Amino acid sequence: MEEKQKSRASFTSRIGFVMAAAGSAAGLGNIWRFPYLAAKYGGGAFLLVYIILAVTFGFSLMIVEFAIGRKTHISAIEAYGKLDHRFKWLGYLASIVPIIILPYYCVIGGWVFKYFGVFISGQAGASSKDGFFSNYIGQTAEPIVWFMVFMIATAIIVMLGVEKGVEKVSRTLMPLLLILSIVTAVYSLTLPNAMAGVKYYLIPDFSHFSVNTVLAALGQLFYSLSLAMGITVTYGSYCSKKDDLEVSATQVDIFDTGVALLAGLTIIPAVFSFSGGSQAQLQQGPGLMFVMLPKVFSSMGFGGVIAGAAFFLLVLFAALTSSIALMETVVSIFQDKLHIGRMAASILTLAISVVLGLLSSLGFGALSGVTLFGFDFLDFFDFISNSILMPLVALFTCILVGWVVGMKTIDDEVTISSKFRREKLCNVMIKWIAPIFIILILVSSVLNSLGIIKL
Numbered sequence: 349m350e351e352k353q354k355s356r357a358s359f360t361s362r363i364g365f366v367m368a369a370a371g372s373a374a375g376l377g378n379i380w381r382f383p384y385l386a387a388k389y390g391g392g393a394f395l396l397v398y399i400i401l402a403v404t405f406g407f408s409l410m411i412v413e414f415a416i417g418r419k420t421h422i423s424a425i426e427a428y429g430k431l432d433h434r435f436k437w438l439g440y441l442a443s444i445v446p447i448i449i450l451p452y453y454c455v456i457g458g459w460v461f462k463y464f465g466v467f468i469s470g471q472a473g474a475s476s477k478d479g480f481f482s483n484y485i486g487q488t489a490e491p492i493v494w495f496m497v498f499m500i501a502t503a504i505i506v507m508l509g510v511e512k513g514v515e516k517v518s519r520t521l522m523p524l525l526l527i528l529s530i531v532t533a534v535y536s537l538t539l540p541n542a543m544a545g546v547k548y549y550l551i552p553d554f555s556h557f558s559v560n561t562v563l564a565a566l567g568q569l570f571y572s573l574s575l576a577m578g579i580t581v582t583y584g585s586y587c588s589k590k591d592d593l594e595v596s597a598t599q600v601d602i603f604d605t606g607v608a609l610l611a612g613l614t615i616i617p618a619v620f621s622f623s624g625g626s627q628a629q630l631q632q633g634p635g636l637m638f639v640m641l642p643k644v645f646s647s648m649g650f651g652g653v654i655a656g657a658a659f660f661l662l663v664l665f666a667a668l669t670s671s672i673a674l675m676e677t678v679v680s681i682f683q684d685k686l687h688i689g690r691m692a693a694s695i696l697t698l699a700i701s702v703v704l705g706l707l708s709s710l711g712f713g714a715l716s717g718v719t720l721f722g723f724d725f726l727d728f729f730d731f732i733s734n735s736i737l738m739p740l741v742a743l744f745t746c747i748l749v750g751w752v753v754g755m756k757t758i759d760d761e762v763t764i765s766s767k768f769r770r771e772k773l774c775n776v777m778i779k780w781i782a783p784i785f786i787i788l789i790l791v792s793s794v795l796n797s798l799g800i801i802k803l
């Protein structure tokens with residue numbers, strides 16, 4: 349509690365607050381997850397839906413979460429109940445999300461670690477060969493070792509409470525990641541046949557469009573902006589009554605979406621250049637970045653090996669700051685709810701994460717025969733958190749704010765520090781459009797996957 353009080357006062361400037369929120373937002377979601385979803389769900393059609401959602405609903409929900417946090421001045425698990433005691437359970441529902449995400453986030457973090465190692469040890473060429481990635485994740489021991497390295501690094505930083513140091517380093521490194529991403533994207537665009545990829549990525553083709561495109565874009569929006577899981581509420585609780593919430597939300601939204609768009613622009617054209625845009629590659633899911641980026645870097649020659657090593661190192665830092673934010677959240681939930689110390693809460697978090705993470709990691713190797721509702725473990729955890737739980741948390745946040753306590757509470761909170769320029773948009777989104785939309789999408793997606801309707 350004491351630490352929380354301290355950090356709650358710790359955003360001394362609005363820019364510090366925006367940087368912290370942006371640091372938590374930008375991570376594997378932007379660089380690893382966004383490009384593979386865009387490739388899988390129809391390129392331009394996905395991009396269009398995503399951008400529309402980001403500037404309307406993403407923006408509105410972010411302001412609402414900031415405002416709930418700042419108003420209640422308490423972390424998410426209590427915040428919803430403080431607004432209305434009948435919504436106490438929503439705090440719990442939101443808290444389950446980071447508990448599910450953290451373990452598999454660290455598995456992917458481990459893959460990034462491995463690829464950084466591959467590049468600095470001069471094996472970039474080997475990693476660009478077809479089958480390298482699937483062989484690698486199919487092994488039992490090595491991916492587990494890297495997962496544990498990443499997980500334990502996260503845990504040590506959280507236990508020692510030195511995340512501020514890491515955040516500082518990563519804040520100086522993030523602009524570098526942005527610059528390197530731009531350079532790599534530009535290079536990727538000069539590859540033979542890359543323009544076919546640019547077309548696929550930028551020009552919507554609605555024959556690729558389905559209800560799943562929309563659900564995937566919605567889930568990605570929450571994941572990438574760290575919404576609908578209590579984290580942004582907690583960030584809001586740290587910020588001062590002077591900070592302009594609307595400008596902050598806009599900046600975080602633009603930065604986060606920009607990084608994701610750039611990652612897509614690097615990876616998708618590469619699929620067309622190296623694999624002729626084959627559906628098998630476009631549809632492959634979580635492995636896409638790990639398969640395509642080594643090809644891009646290897647084709648650059650020696651400079652590419654260095655660029656690749658630098659790139660994976662920077663992604664590693666982006667992933668680490670996000671995993672720290674996730675673990676911090678889980679630890680503080682356990683501390684508050686189980687009334688245990690920070691160390692005990694960290695060890696409990698670590699234990700749960702190791703078990704769930706092992707399942708995700710082994711799901712590609714020793715346990716590859718086991719599926720849950722047709723998903724391997726990692727995809728299953730990803731699916732229930734992103735496509736089920738987060739839309740539900742968002743839906744009930746809209747109901748709580750729009751219909752129970754009233755949007756006025758949010759509007760009043762925002763206008764303490766500034767004018768609320770897009771108040772109308774936000775009110776209509778939260779009260780009407782978003783809830784109706786989420787219900788329609790969730791119901792049709794469930795019916796679709798049960799085979800009752802075909803969309």
Ligand code: PHE
Binds near residue numbers: 375571573670673674
């Ligand atoms: N938004 C992060 C990403 O895009 C994931 C994350 C979620 C990080 C919640 C912290 C908290 O990678």
